[in-house]
Amino acid sequence: MNPAVRAAVRVGLAAGHEIIGIQNGFVGLINNTLNPMDWMSVSGWAVTGGAELGTSRIIPSGAELYAIARTLEAQKVDALLMIGGWDGYQAAFKLHSERANFPAFNIPIVCLPATIDNNLPGSELSIGADTALNSIVEAVDKIKQSAVASRRCFVVEVMGRDCGYLALMAGLASGAERVYLPEEGITLADLQRDLMRMRHWFEHGKRMAVIIRNEHASRMYTTPFLNALFEEEGGDLFEVRQSILGHLQQGGAPTPFDRIHATRLAVKCVERIIEAGHARQPIGEFIGLSQGKVAFHRLANMPQMMEVAARARSMNGGWTYARSPM
Numbered sequence: 452m453n454p455a456v457r458a459a460v461r462v463g464l465a466a467g468h469e470i471i472g473i474q475n476g477f478v479g480l481i482n483n484t485l486n487p488m489d490w491m492s493v494s495g496w497a498v499t500g501g502a503e504l505g506t507s508r509i510i511p512s513g514a515e516l517y518a519i520a521r522t523l524e525a526q527k528v529d530a531l532l533m534i535g536g537w538d539g540y541q542a543a544f545k546l547h548s549e550r551a552n553f554p555a556f557n558i559p560i561v562c563l564p565a566t567i568d569n570n571l572p573g574s575e576l577s578i579g580a581d582t583a584l585n586s587i588v589e590a591v592d593k594i595k596q597s598a599v600a601s602r603r604c605f606v607v608e609v610m611g612r613d614c615g616y617l618a619l620m621a622g623l624a625s626g627a628e629r630v631y632l633p634e635e636g637i638t639l640a641d642l643q644r645d646l647m648r649m650r651h652w653f654e655h656g657k658r659m660a661v662i663i664r665n666e667h668a669s670r671m672y673t674t675p676f677l678n679a680l681f682e683e684e685g686g687d688l689f690e691v692r693q694s695i696l697g698h699l700q701q702g703g704a705p706t707p708f709d710r711i712h713a714t715r716l717a718v719k720c721v722e723r724i725i726e727a728g729h730a731r732q733p734i735g736e737f738i739g740l741s742q743g744k745v746a747f748h749r750l751a752n753m754p755q756m757m758e759v760a761a762r763a764r765s766m767n768g769g770w771t772y773a774r775s776p777m
Contacts, residue, residue: 452502452565454705455534455578455713457493457763462721464490471526473503476535477542480519485526500704508538510545519690520555529723530559534717536566536577540737540753546550547735547750559727560750561720562737563712567701570614571750572756574739578716581708583610583700584620590696591625591661598659601690604649604681606662606697608674613758616699617746618665627661631668642672653688660689713739719745 456472463470472488473479496503511519522528533543543562550556563572567583587609594605607627611617615632622630629645631637647659662681664674674693682691706715716738727734735750748756 452504452506452713453493453499453580454710455494455563455717456504457496458714458717459532459534459721460493461490462718463527463725466721466725467471468662468725472504472645475521476507476539477509477511477515478507479505480522481509481511481515482518483522483525485522493536493560494698497710498704500702502534506535506539510538510542512545516545516549516553522552523555523558528558530561530728532561532563532717532720532724534563534565534578536564536568537570540564540571540750541584542686543735543737544753550733557733559724559733560735561635561724561747562750564737564739567610567617568612568614569616569678570612571737572739572753573737573743573746576712576740578709578713579705580616581712582706584617584624585607585706586700586703587617587621587696588624590694590699591621591627593662594694595625595642595659595661602658602688603690604660604685605672606664606678606681606691606693608617608664610696610700611665611667613667614681618663618668621698622663625661625663625754628662628711629662631662631664632680633667633710635668637669637672642677642680649681649685650688653685716740716745723747 457662460470470488473482473487474486479485509515511652531543535540540562543560546556562573563578565578567579569580570576571577591607594607600606609617609621613633615634618630618632621627652660662677664677674695678693685691720738723734723736736747737748737750737753738745744747
């Protein structure tokens with residue numbers, strides 16, 4: 452996210468505009484913690500991971516909307532660029548939908564996708580997903596090397612919430628024998644079939660296997676459950692170890708692709724805001740990369756492009772799935 456902020460700040464300043472950084476996302480708007488940013492405020496951010504401005508998962512409502520409106524009016528904010536994930540998109544949509552009640556929200560609002568989950572509408576690739584994928588593949592490669600002198604199966608859990616992008620791409624890149632995705636779910640028949648295959652492989656000389664599981668692939672068949680199941684059924688044929696990568700996936704310096712992607716989208720967003728600054732009707736849009744092209748979509752259409760029910764289930768700790776036909 453830092454390369455995106457850096458590009459947005461410097462492009463905006465070069466165009467003659469004043470740029471204000473909001474600390475800790477929408478919490479900063481609620482608490483009026485805004486700081487002017489100059490050219491050197493973002494020095495070195497091009498190669499820095501994370502978000503120096505801070506983030507939050509707050510979706511404002513009630514009195515918080517009034518506080519945000521007061522802040523926007525007091526600071527004379529003319530446009531808002533939101534760089535973030537699912538909750539940031541929902542918060543921006545909330546402001547957009549409340550324009551009739553709060554005149555201060557009648558300003559251009561543009562959202563830029565930045566989440567390792569890669570689950571935002573209108574974009575095939577979000578900022579951060581490539582960096583997370585590289586971190587996962589690097590970790591899995593090291594895990595595989597640790598089993599050179601033994602017969603072992605690894606069950607690796609990766610992030611992604613209800614989007615299987617990280618699990619699927621990590622499985623392809625690392626040569627995993629099996630990948631469990633939330634889009635498909637896990638059934639008992641799947642596990643029985645995979646166990647039979649695993650035993651067959653190790654009986655015929657295989658020495659190492661990797662299974663990658665998305666964190667929300669199944670509410671019941673968790674990573675510890677899969678580890679215990681494969682270990683029990685593997686017997687003397689192979690050992691089983693589990694590895695939950697956790698926040699390792701969120702660390703590391705951004706990859707060259709993410710830096711270029713962030714810069715490209717941020718420049719497009721700032722140019723779009725400047726272009727629409729004098730329009731009669733303030734825009735509400737989000738940007739995305741689809742089929743190799745950068746495009747803007749209307750915030751008003753966002754609910755139709757999101758699976759809000761899936762997100763609600765994941766936040767409540769339970770999921771349901773519709774399996775595709777075999």
